[in-house]
Amino acid sequence: MGLFLHKLGERVSNFKMHTLWVCLMVFGSCILSSCEDAIFSLKDLDNTSLGVDAKLNGDSWSARRPSAIYEGGVLRITATGSADDVLKISITALQEGGEYSFGVGEDNFASYVSGSLSYNSTSSSEASGTLIITKVDSERKVVAGSFSLKLANQIDSSDHVEFKLGMFGGINYVVPN
Secondary structure, three states, X not given: OHHHHXXXXXXXXXXXXXXHHHHHHHHHHHHHHHHHHHHHHHHOOOOOOOEEEEEEOOEEEEEOOOEEEEXXXXXXXXXXOOOOOEEEEEEEOOOOOOEEEEOOOOOEEEEEEEOOEEEEOOOOOOOXXXXXXXXXXXXXXXXXXXXXXXXXXXXXXOOEEEEEEEEEEEEEEEOOO
């Protein structure tokens, strides 16, 4: 009887270990599928329905119908979120693969307005950021890229907002005559 219980214990233990491995595999697959969604977004950045997505102070933020204008060597992107908050980004010398810095003394500029609060990339040494242009289609006039920004309040520079994991894709830009 003792040998039977010992063998039964081994089988139960093996079953638990097998179940644990299956659970870990399922959990890992779920995590990878979440990453796959992000990878899908990166692969499909020229899709005109993507808009702008980011984490704003840790919460999801998006703008479905951003607009852009390319004039005088400056690309200006305007993205309005669902709460009528507005992110504006201006970069100079648009080029695919270009990396652009934001902060005091930089040529590039970003601002965010939410209600009566206004934040930007030049009002404090705490403000900073980068933007990378991953795709420029000059024939279709479409731009895509990624960004992260820390913008300081114009009145109280200790107050700031942070955009992380920012991506934009399929933003059509206008070139005025």
